[in-house]
Amino acid sequence: WMLRRERAAxxxxxxxxxxxxxASSSGAHDLVLGGLLADEQGMGKTVQVLALCAAHPPSLAxxxxxxxxxxxxxxxxxxxxxxxxxCEQWAAEVRSKLPRGGRTAVCVHHGAKRETSAAKLxxxxxxxxxxxxxxxxxxxxxxxxxxxxxxxxxxxLDEAHVVRNRNTAVSKAVCDLERRHSxxxxxxxxxxxLDDLYAxxxxxxxxxxxxxxxxxxxxxxxxxxSAAVRGKKRAAQHHGSEGERLHAILRSVMIRRCKADTxxxxxxxxxxxxxxxxxxxxxxxxxxxxxxxxxxSAHLALERLEEMDGLQANYMHALALLTRLRQAxxxxxxxxxxxxxxxxxxxxxxxxxxxxxxxESLVKGEAEDCAVCMDTIQLETGAVTACGxxxxxxxxxxxxxxxxxANNGKxxxxxxxxxxxxxxxxxxxxxxxxxxxxxxxxxxxxxxDAGAADAAPPPSTKMRMVVEALREMGEDxxxxxxxxxxxxxxxxxxxxxxxxxxxxxxARVRGGQSKTERERELAKxxxxxxxxxxxxxxxxxxxxxxxxxxxxxxxxxxNPFAEEQAMDRAHRIGQTRPVRVVRLAIANTVEERVMxxxxxxxxxxxxxxxxxxxxxxxxxxRLSERDLRTLFGL
Numbered sequence: 001w002m003l004r005r006e007r008a009a010x011x012x013x014x015x016x017x018x019x020x021x022x023a024s025s026s027g028a029h030d031l032v033l034g035g036l037l038a039d040e041q042g043m044g045k046t047v048q049v050l051a052l053c054a055a056h057p058p059s060l061a062x063x064x065x066x067x068x069x070x071x072x073x074x075x076x077x078x079x080x081x082x083x084x085x086x087c088e089q090w091a092a093e094v095r096s097k098l099p100r101g102g103r104t105a106v107c108v109h110h111g112a113k114r115e116t117s118a119a120k121l122x123x124x125x126x127x128x129x130x131x132x133x134x135x136x137x138x139x140x141x142x143x144x145x146x147x148x149x150x151x152x153x154x155x156x157l158d159e160a161h162v163v164r165n166r167n168t169a170v171s172k173a174v175c176d177l178e179r180r181h182s183x184x185x186x187x188x189x190x191x192x193x194l195d196d197l198y199a200x201x202x203x204x205x206x207x208x209x210x211x212x213x214x215x216x217x218x219x220x221x222x223x224x225x226s227a228a229v230r231g232k233k234r235a236a237q238h239h240g241s242e243g244e245r246l247h248a249i250l251r252s253v254m255i256r257r258c259k260a261d262t263x264x265x266x267x268x269x270x271x272x273x274x275x276x277x278x279x280x281x282x283x284x285x286x287x288x289x290x291x292x293x294x295x296x297s298a299h300l301a302l303e304r305l306e307e308m309d310g311l312q313a314n315y316m317h318a319l320a321l322l323t324r325l326r327q328a329x330x331x332x333x334x335x336x337x338x339x340x341x342x343x344x345x346x347x348x349x350x351x352x353x354x355x356x357x358x359x360e361s362l363v364k365g366e367a368e369d370c371a372v373c374m375d376t377i378q379l380e381t382g383a384v385t386a387c388g389x390x391x392x393x394x395x396x397x398x399x400x401x402x403x404x405x406a407n408n409g410k411x412x413x414x415x416x417x418x419x420x421x422x423x424x425x426x427x428x429x430x431x432x433x434x435x436x437x438x439x440x441x442x443x444x445x446x447x448x449d450a451g452a453a454d455a456a457p458p459p460s461t462k463m464r465m466v467v468e469a470l471r472e473m474g475e476d477x478x479x480x481x482x483x484x485x486x487x488x489x490x491x492x493x494x495x496x497x498x499x500x501x502x503x504x505x506x507a508r509v510r511g512g513q514s515k516t517e518r519e520r521e522l523a524k525x526x527x528x529x530x531x532x533x534x535x536x537x538x539x540x541x542x543x544x545x546x547x548x549x550x551x552x553x554x555x556x557x558x559n560p561f562a563e564e565q566a567m568d569r570a571h572r573i574g575q576t577r578p579v580r581v582v583r584l585a586i587a588n589t590v591e592e593r594v595m596x597x598x599x600x601x602x603x604x605x606x607x608x609x610x611x612x613x614x615x616x617x618x619x620x621x622r623l624s625e626r627d628l629r630t631l632f633g634l
Contacts, residue, residue: 001255002052005035006154006181032204034154034182038256041187041565042572043269046090049156049183050097053078053126058153076150077125081134081174082158084110084515089544090128090158098125109133109147112407118149131162131170132399135414138173152179157203160184164196165369166213169414171199187568188561189254194220194246201249209249219246259571274571274579278595279465280587287461290332291589294325295633302632317363318628320379322590325632329586330490330555331460351426354388359431362390370395376558379428386424387413394488396425459497462554462584466494467502469552469582470532480525481550482533484566486557491534494554498532505530509539537562546574551581556591560598593631 037045058076080090087108094106107121109129115121129147137147155177157163163171184200195217201210209216261268283291298321305317327334362368363379370377370392383393391399391414400422403411413420459467466483473479485491488510498504507521507530518539525533526547533548537557548570557563563583571579585591 032253036184036254038189038254040258041568044573045185046093076122079152079155080128084130087128094126116144118146121146135170135173154181155179156183158185160186161191163199166199175203272578276581278583280585282587284461291328294328323380325590329591330462352386355384355426356431358384358388363432382428383425385413387416387418465584480531480548482548483552484537485554486537488536495534506532506534509535543569545569549577549579553583556594560602
């Protein structure tokens with residue numbers, strides 16, 4: 001299939017079963033020299049790309065004898081763009097799967113000492129780089145533009161959903177890479193809404209629907225209107241609808257296979273079984289007091305929001321309240337000591353007008369994605385730069401710190417490239433303190449109810465649940481477990497308890513670690529020096545951790561596909577043992593309600609990728625007022 005896509009040999013007959021809507025787009029997909037490889041996580045997308053590299057090397061017509069064209073540009077091999085954590089993994093796979101005698105086949109293009117000469121990059125068969133490097137080299141005035149000084153034979157976006165926000169600098173940058181073939185790799189191409197697909201179609205250079213967002217947006221709107229008129233079931237069956245057109249477009253350039261798929265009665269990918277167990281338990285007495293105090297205060301705050309402008313007008317504020325409830329489910333400590341604002345330093349600059357205005361607009365307006373990690377910015381953990389751009393606080397601090405280290409203390413905003421210092425990244429709490437007043441008051445009450453701040457509290461209900469799940473591994477030293485949480489602060493508390501009280505040694509991987517530190521922690525886990533790896537949910541993207549056969553998810557996350565990616569760090573090609581997944585939740589709280597929301601979102605995404613997608617658009621959009629009230633238990 002991938003060879004046919006690159007050779008433009010896909011014919012209308014290949015999608016003749018896709019109805020008249022598919023036929024209308026059959027000519028367009030032939031112009032896409034590449035496609036979307038959307039197999040489930042852990043099914044060997046990397047190996048498939050390397051097989052394609054071996055089977056379809058650069059054409060002599062594109063790369064004349066000598067390698068370089070007269071204008072100094074070259075057509076060479078494959079450029080792989082991926083998250084930083086996957087660079088070495090890709091390079092190792094290339095070296096093992098694509099040996100080329102004495103020639104160096106692969107180059108990792110990243111960091112301050114990366115290659116600046118396009119001519120030298122042309123000597124490699126495969127170049128592996130990061131999304132951040134592409135964004136930096138694309139920026140106006142950049143001294144390093146080697147990636148944009150070449151014409152690539154093929155460009156591959158691994159974890160392509162990273163570029164799903166069409167307005168971010170990195171999403172625009174990858175589209176400007178000159179290339180013959182374009183590939184998107186993602187087991188979860190839809191993360192939040194159907195709108196995520198536009199950025200992928202744009203990179204693939206799909207005519208019309210990938211070239212003009214207004215055309216794509218109108219198709220989605222027409223699909224929703226069709227669903228509203230016909231009813232979801234009839235709309236999904238109506239082959240001439242706009243929803244069917246979207247599905248036909250996807251089928252024409254996408255292949256998606258799941259681990260459960262069979263061919264000839266046999267599993268297409270024989271893997272050991274993966275069992276998923278949901279463990280939901282009620283709070284202990286202390287946890288219940290803290291949670292009840294927060295929930296009561298949150299209900300009062302919601303009533304005030306409804307009386308003012310309504311919940312949708314205060315969307316980010318509502319999400320902040322939910323975040324506090326979710327943190328309380330992990331440990332009362334997360335809502336007791338979080339209000340001293342450790343991010344505020346003595347030499348902090350006063351917030352700029354642009355930063356304050358942006359923060360106020362976020363509190364009142366639409367949710368926004370962080371341009372670094374592409375997750376929705378949370379009011380509780382967000383930050384706004386002096387130039388008025390919003391990010392996750394940890395994300396922007398990490399980017400600024402790395403740039404300062406690489407560029408003699410100088411850094412720039414990822415979006416506008418204005419000069420930026422860490423102290424000019426203002427936490428949302430500092431910019432809009434009134435938005436936190438109600439939940440802060442609840443936390444103070446909760447802290448007083450739970451006891452003195454300097455007391456040594458017993459482990460929380462959730463911590464005891466994690467310990468029990470780890471104890472179930474047994475004594476077999478080859479068994480290893482990954483413990484995922486969305487909150488680094490909880491992993492820190494949990495890790496200290498496991499090592500100091502339970503005698504369970506842990507490795508720890510979190511955002512903000514240097515590449516060397518992260519690799520050292522992973523090596524401890526892979527070698528068996530420790531049996532438990534504590535990892536923040538964002539840090540596990542793309543990693544191959546088949547040495548683990550137990551996965552523990554400490555809390556449900558808004559995005560169920562992030563959880564699926566976490567599970568599949570262990571359950572993937574190379575796994576030889578059954579994988580046990582334990583999903584933890586506190587009963588009768590926001591966590592159980594988030595799980596219900598996850599199921600709706602999974603169903604909506606499955607419908608979009610497998611048919612009848614437009615009728616599912618509502619299930620992928622931001623939370624409705626009804627959703628918010630349900631999550632708060634109202």
